[in-house]
Amino acid sequence: MAEKLLMKGNEVLAEAAVRAGCRYFFGYPITPQNEIPEYMSWRLPEVGGVYLQAESEVAAINMVFGAAGAGARVLISSSGPGISLMQEGISYIAAAELPCVIINVSRGGPGLGGILPAQSDYFQATRGGGHGDYHLIVLAPHTLQEAFDLTVLAFDLADKYRNPVMIYADGFIGQMMEPVELRDPIDLSTLPPKPWAITGAKGRERNLIKTLYLEGDKLEAHNFRLKRKYDEIVRNEVRYELYMMDDADFAIAAYGTSARIAKTAVKVLRDKGIKVGVIRPITLFPFPYSVYESFANQLKYILVVEMSMGQLIYDVEYSVKGKVPVGLLPHAGGIAPTHEEIVSRILERVESRGDQR
Amino acid sequence: MFESIILAGFGGQGILLAGRLLALAGMKEGKHVTWLPSYGPEMRGGTANCMVIISNEPIGSPIVTFPNTLFIFNQPSLEKFLPKLLPGGLLIYDSSLVNYNSSRKDIDLVAIPATRLSVDIGDQRVANLIMLGAYVARKGFPSTEKMLSALKETLGEKKASMFEINERAFRKGLTYGKEA
Known part of the structure; x- marks a missing residue:
């Protein structure tokens, strides 16, 4: 039976990730999401995972790129200004078709803006956010129970479509407390294999993860392949x-x-x-x-x-x-x-x- | 039941903790609850407040604009929030620190010298529990058992040694509230 706990939204997001099998977290502090890295800093070592505070958002998202490429379930979290700094990396991850989960506990902008809740990163979240034609799957919880459930779902969708998934929560969701029923952790051994991952090529053909296509026809074919994937997501995943x-x-x-x-x-x-x-x-x-x-x-x-x-x-x-x-x-x-x-x-x-x- | 509560005072008076205890005890009573802190720039200026809702129904907005219960721990908070208290609402204030200077007659008033009573107990930091005791005395909800269970759980093992003095403070508020 699931436990019912009174928890803060940011902690719910973090615990949900751990129970969904996330074992790697990279990030850089920013209000109003700081409880996520704080929680992960003690929680991930408990389950044999790695928590790392990077030197910048740019470094953090590229660490996510690497962990995702190696087949890990990996999480990064930030808020508006930090998410903006990550956009180059997010575009690369989408182009390389790697799964990861990005949490934006959004605050008021533009610029440095403020630390209070807002929803003003909607365009950035829903239109890709960085350069090039790509989409994130974007999930927007409105209760803390939903924040838990959608974060677990996010990891499954990311793996299923090999695509970054964003949890787009506002600062209220991050900061408030509400009772939550936590589902049991998944059994990591039940996750489908990732034969495309960079795991050492001994005894098999080597895998290649890249985002550079210099020939126009190859890049166009890549874009059409991505479009077919987004079309499939549109058909299957509207909630x-x-x-x-x-x-x-x-x-x-x-x-x-x-x-x-x-x-x-x-x-x-x-x-x-x-x-x-x-x-x-x-x-x-x-x-x-x-x-x-x-x-x-x-x-x-x-x-x-x-x-x-x-x-x-x-x-x-x-x-x-x-x-x-x-x-x-x-x-x-x-x-x-x-x-x-x-x-x-x-x-x-x-x-x-x-x-x- | 639909209790919409604002607790407000200085940072360091245990405002956020008091709100959290109310929410947790409400949850233990089987109610829907939300707790929302102020974490904005005003917090850095030394004031703190939080909003708690305890309800029989699932809770929509966690934001309390017009509370039906107000806990006031300092003078600026009284001036800021009293005009928003709904008619018939309950105001509990620390009369050691707050001078009630309003002409409002349409509300239920509980004046409790929480800070002075906490000094008697031996620790000013438990004034928040005295205020909670006064609330439970007035409302009969949440039960003392659920409040103390929430306190125990929230203090955890690390601060278990603080349970006894907090319990004493809560019971002091309870007694005072019943007599008031």
Whole structure:
């Protein structure tokens, strides 16, 4: 039976990684994710793993490149400015088709910004982030139980698709505490083999991991191969939650902590007789475009709530293609939307259109 | 039940720990709980606060804007958070350090000289447990058993020697709260 513990989000992310078989962690400190490296620094040696604080984010991500190439389950974590520094390495890892898990406990930007929670790295997370055509699989937990479950899933998806997976959590998820049921650790010996890994070529043909293709046709073929993989990920891995959407006239689009706040707003609005729900992407890539589209004819209005200045809204608008009006409630800098604010934005809309029933 | 709590005071008064104990005891009572610390620049300026929700239902937003219970450990925190306390809400404040100067009459007030009582016990650091005792006395929740179990678990083996004095502080607050 799983244990139920009151834990801090960052510690949940770290423990989930260990239980998913992660034995290598490389990183460089930055608020608000410092509890992850702190936890790993004592936890990984307990299970025979390696924790290493690198001299910089650039060094750390290239250590991940090496460990992933050797077939290890490896984790790196940081926040906005640190994730930006890692982008070159992440692009190389995606190009080399190596599995790893990257945690971004995001804070307010741009630049050095601040240390308070934000969701303003959405474009960076969902569009690849570095140079070239590539995608990360991006998972956005909104509770600590989900943070645990998605981190375990992240390692499986990374191995399955040989692709970096990002856990995109905001600072609230990292810093808050909530009860979590921890699943038992996986048995490392049950993991599928990685015949492509660089493990010493004695007795077999040697493996090659590289990202350089000087001939145009070979590089194009590589890009098409990557595209086929991303298409497969889009077909297989879209995850989302519909909250009170069955009879909804209005929807709130939100992920992570914003989605939790939206759910509270929905309860308040439902008590007033307003039929409203939440469509919550769990995977930010692949994005649940068709899910939003499927509600376009049912809905009178979608309010996008994000702790950024209008990034998620691009994907929502792309989904519904103008069939339903889409509004934005943005915040930044560590200021979270309040559920009262969401309630009043929806009520304004209800009243202005005379749609209340 | 839906308890939305803000605890606020100076860094070093055990604000975050007190919130954590409430959340953990709430969990042990079978409730849904969240705990959210302030970790921003204000923390470095010497003030600390955290938000705790204890609920029968799964918790949406972990952010408490309008609490129904307020623990106040210093004067600036009273001025900052009292206007947000919901009508009918509970204010517990350390009357050794805080001067209640508001005209609000629509709230339940518990004034407890937690710092002075903690000095009597022999350690100022346990004023937070005295405040928690006063809360449990007023609310009848979480149970003393669950609070002490949360305390024991949180102190762990390393700080097990601190259990006894913290328990004494909690019980002092409990007694004071019942008499108040």
